[in-house]
Structures are given as C-alpha cells and as structure tokens.
C-alpha cells in the first residue's frame with residue numbers, strides 16, 4: 429500500500445471512529461434538550477439514553493429506583509428518551525380504559541411481541557380485534573358462575589395443602605416451614621387442574637414440577653429479551669446466539685402444553701375446567717388452536733405466580749404482625765366451626781379477611797408496574813400531560829400504593845384502614861385514604877381475566893390456613909418485602925415460619 433493510500437485508510441478509520449463517538453453524544457444531547465419530551469421532569473442520564481433504565485431493570489431494582497425518582501421529580505417522570513411513567517391514579521383510566529377523546533393505547537411491542545415461531549396469546553396479542561377474539565373464547569371459563577362449579581376443585585387442593593402442612597407441623601413441637609414453595613405448589617396445581625384438567629401434582633409429591641422450576645427463569649428472560657429489543661442489532665445477535673438446547677427446551681415446553689390441551693379437547697370429560705368452556709365454544713365458532721395452546725402456556729405462569737406472590741406477601745406481613753394475625757384468626761375461627769363450613773360464599777363478606785387481602789394488594793402488588801403501552805398515533809394526553817404518538821407510558825402501582833399522598837401511614841401494614849367503620853368515620857385519619865388508587869388487576873379491556881379465580885384462591889387459602897394452624901415468626905428471620913427484586917414479577921425469597929396445628933379444635937371439627 430502506498431503512503432497516500434495508507435493515510436486515506438487511516439483518515440477513513442478516524443472518521444468512522446469520530447462518527448461512532450459523536451453520534452451517541454449528539455443523540456443524547458438531542459434527547460435531553462430538543463426532544464418533544466424534554467420538558468418532562470426526570471434525571472438527565474435516563475432522558476439521554478435507555479441504558480440506565482436497562483441497567484436498573486436487569487438488576488431487578490427498577491420499581492425501587494423509579495419510586496425514588498417519583499419522590500424527587502413528582503408523579504410524572506421521564507425514565508427513558510421515549511418513555512414516561514406515572515404515579516398518579518388518573519393514569520389508570522387514561523391509559524387502560526376506552527376514551528372518547530383518544531384512540532386506544534396499545535401494548536408496547538418491545539414487551540409483548542411473541543418469540544419467532546410461537547402463536548400469539550391473550551396476553552401478547554397487540555391487535556385489539558385479535559385479542560378480543562381470544563378473550564371472548566376464554567372469558568366464560570372465568571365468570572363467577574363458572575367459579576361456583578369450580579369451587580370443589582379449589583377445596584380439593586387447599587385441603588391437600590393443609591394436610592401436607594399438618595404432616596410437616598406434626599414432625600416436631602418446634603416445626604418450621606418455608607411457606608413460599610407450598611403456596612406455589614398449590615396455585616400451580618390449581619391452574620393445571622382448572623385450566624386443562626391435569627394437575628401438576630406438586631402438592632401430591634411435595635416438590636416442584638420441572639416446569640415450575642422454569643417459570644421464574646422465563647419471566648427473568650423476558651426482561652433480557654425486552655432490554656435487547658431496545659437495540660435491534662443486539663437483539664439480532666442475541667437471537668443468533670441462543671443455544672439450540674434452549675430453543676429446544678422452549679419448543680418442548682410448548683409441545684407438552686399443546687399435548688395436554690389437545691388431550692383435554694378431544695376427551696370430553698364432564699368437568700367444569702376452563703377448557704370445557706372452550707370445547708363448548710368450538711361448537712359455535714372456529715377456535716384458533718395455536719393461540720389457545722400458547723395462552724395456556726402463559727397462563728401457567730400468569731395464573732399461578734401472581735397469586736402465590738400475594739399469598740406469600742400477606743402471610744409474611746401477618747406472621748410479623750401478631751395482633752393482625754390474631755384478629756384474622758379470631759374472625760375465621762369464630763365464623764366456622766369446621767374447616768368444611770368454609771365456603772366462597774361465606775368468605776365473600778368476612779370484613780377482616782377482605783381487609784387483609786386489600787392491604788396485601790396495597791403493600792405487595794404482584795404486578796408492581798403495569799408494563800408499558802404506546803401513545804396512539806397523533807399523540808394524546810395522560811393526566812393532563814400531552815405526549816407525542818409512540819411514547820411508551822407505564823403506571824407505577826408500587827410507588828402509588830405506598831405513597832403518603834394517597835395513604836395515611838403508607839408504609840405500614842394496617843388492614844383496618846379497609847374496614848367500613850374505619851374509613852367511613854370522618855374522625856379517622858384513614859378516611860382520607862385514596863382507596864381507588866389500588867387497581868391490582870388493572871382496568872379496561874386488558875384487565876385481569878382471572879381476577880374472580882384469584883380472589884377465590886386468596887380467600888380460601890388464607891382462611892383455611894389460619895383456621896387450621898397457629899403461625900409464628902422466627903426471631904431474626906424477617907423478610908423485608910421491599911428488598912425483593914422485581915423482574916416484571918417479584919422474585920420471592922423463603923418465608924420461614926413456626927407452624928403448629930391449632931390448639932383448641934372444636935369438638936365437631
């Protein structure tokens with residue numbers, strides 16, 4: 429190479445290098461000072477680049493970091509160049525409900541676009557017509573009427589949980605258990621049986637099914653996939669680097685679910701599980717079977733992990749607040765002579781039990797931030813703030829639920845605030861609590877389809893546990909819920925407690 433050619437090549441390299449360095453700086457400066465979202469408060473680093481958001485997401489500290497940002501900057505915070513998050517109760521209806529003044533805010537494809545080769549699910553379908561079609565097919569299996577027929581199946585698993593715990597409790601006078609796996613076993617078995625008529629038998633064998641072990645890693649992987657999607661080149665490389673064994677695990681998992689669904693669809697058992705309603709629907713219209721299979725795959729996580737998390741959170745607070753646990757115990761034991769008397773109909777109106785569950789939703793929301801939506805083309809307003817089309821918007825349930833601007837003694841577990849005689853009393857400091865802020869199941873056409881089932885599981889499991897056992901915290905072994913990491917869902921840690929079968933069981937029990 430001649431000297432002139434050499435100097436041209438080096439000049440070219442320097443130029444490319446300069447562009448590579450200058451472009452991100454230029455982009456960052458543009459994002460901070462000239463972007464349409466520049467006026468929205470937020471830390472400069474987060475407004476300049478997506479990286480601080482991704483770093484926080486992958487460390488599992490996003491909801492806590494964003495909570496601190498809301499304290500500093502207020503209820504509307506820019507947390508990425510093209511994303512704004514809200515800790516304001518009005519954000520729920522503005523983003524999630526149908527509005528006459530705005531087109532709908534659809535799910536953000538970064539989070540919801542399905543992996544190549546997998547059909548859409550009820551959760552992932554972004555197109556409203558497609559989503560409505562899947563939801564219409566599944567909805568009859570989740571009504572209160574369906575739940576009445578499903579109630580015996582719920583009792584069967586909750587009773588098995590109590591039997592298994594009793595065996596552990598009787599092992600020694602100082603028996604201890606970690607409640608977390610047991611609660612997970614129960615909700616996972618229930619969704620298997622109620623979903624496709626085939627329990628995962630975790631309670632039966634007192635151990636996780638191999639799928640359950642995979643569940644949380646799938647949720648964590650979703651955070652990685654979304655992070656990569658912000659940088660299409662990285663996503664492309666990552667997809668190319670996925671080991672074939674991992675791809676196989678995923679296809680095997682999908683295949684196993686498809687087989688279960690297929691078996692159930694072709695075997696018309698007379699039982700009231702969710703698929704029995706899909707079988708009936710098939711007589712009236714074509715059912716997209718790939719989407720039903722995928723939906724059941726995702727339901728095993730969405731329908732078990734969320735409920736198990738809340739149950740764990742509530743039991744953790746109760747054992748660490750013995751006065752609250754005693755009040756609940758008294759209510760349940762006073763109302764039911766035998767465990768068999770406990771029914772969903774009777775539990776619906778137990779004031780303290782329902783107050784405990786509501787307070788659980790407030791302190792330990794299983795979905796601590798509802799994943800982002802995109803502002804529709806042409807722009808729209810959220811909480812009075814105008815945002816250009818394409819802006820990602822999310823709602824921070826965790827921050828709002830613990831905000832002193834919405835709740836008195838916001839960071840303490842106080843079920844009493846939900847009792848009508850307390851919040852209805854103008855003299856009570858809790859009368860000014862903004863109870864409507866708590867929307868654990870979200871709102872609108874994408875709100876939780878399984879909320880009746882979730883409430884039934886929560887009421888049955890908590891009441892049967894406190895009816896049958898005395899629980900006690902172990903000194904020096906307190907789990908601080910706020911310390912748990914969040915990867916879309918909450919990464920639980922063991923909740924080790926002392927457990928004893930209740931001492932005074934009534935004669936007829």
Ligand code: HEM
Pocket residue numbers: 550551563619727730731732734735738793794795798799868869870873874875876877878879881882
């Ligand atoms: C305490 C327990 C639960 C909580 C807090 C909860 C919360 C939520 C939330 C916040 C959403 C909306 C997510 C979004 O729009 O981004 C959702 C959706 C959904 N949940 Fe739940 N969930 C729970 C239990 C369940 C159970 C037990 C099932 C079913 C067995 C279930 C099935 C679903 C389905 C199918 C959707 C998607 C609805 C749609 O897009 O049309 N959930 N849930």
